[in-house]
Amino acid sequence: MTGIDADIDALRGLHQALVRYRHAQREVAARGEDEIRLARAALEAKASYWRAQLELGQAGLGDCQDRAAQAAEDGAVDCSGYARAVEQSREQLERIRRWQQRIDAEASEFGGTASRFRDLLEAGLPRVEEHVLALVASLEAARRVQAPASRP
């Protein structure tokens, strides 16, 4: 194999690697977007659950406090379990809200980088691939010129 043949093979291999890279990273980028959507949906589902728990807890606490007021003389009604459940639901909701805010901020920041990367995959990388193919074509043309000249 001549030097020019080796160059052509090397460039063809590089071209194939660039095409594979573009497809594989496109999938990576799509999965990244999916992960963000799934995480947001999971947090929203958790928030929905804890909002329902909070409503139940508040209703239970209200009933309990009514019973406690009616039975004030006996003093036998303990509402602390309801109060703890309400407090736990509030804490969970607050925790989820903070994570939602943080994810919104970080996803927004990430959006710019992701957009540039998508542009790279859709426009920049195909240009690089075309450039490599053009180099292969010019080397092949040079080889065709060289071949007859090297004959006796």
Place this chain on the structure above:
Amino acid sequence: MTGRPDQDGDHNLRLLGDAWDQAAEHWRDGTARQFGEDQLTPLLHESRGYLEALRKLMDTLEAADRDTESPPGSGRE
């Protein structure tokens, strides 16, 4: 691939780097050098920047999932 997308992206980047190393073993003229500097290096740089940002975001998403209680019966608690 089934790992985190940022990790799979790193793997893809390594494969491209290996392919370039392999090509550069044979293709070593001035055109090759210029191609490396003008075309490939910016591509790798932009890819690394994206994957680093993706890794940070995936870390945050995982931390959020760990730090928030899932509803009972959801299979994630």
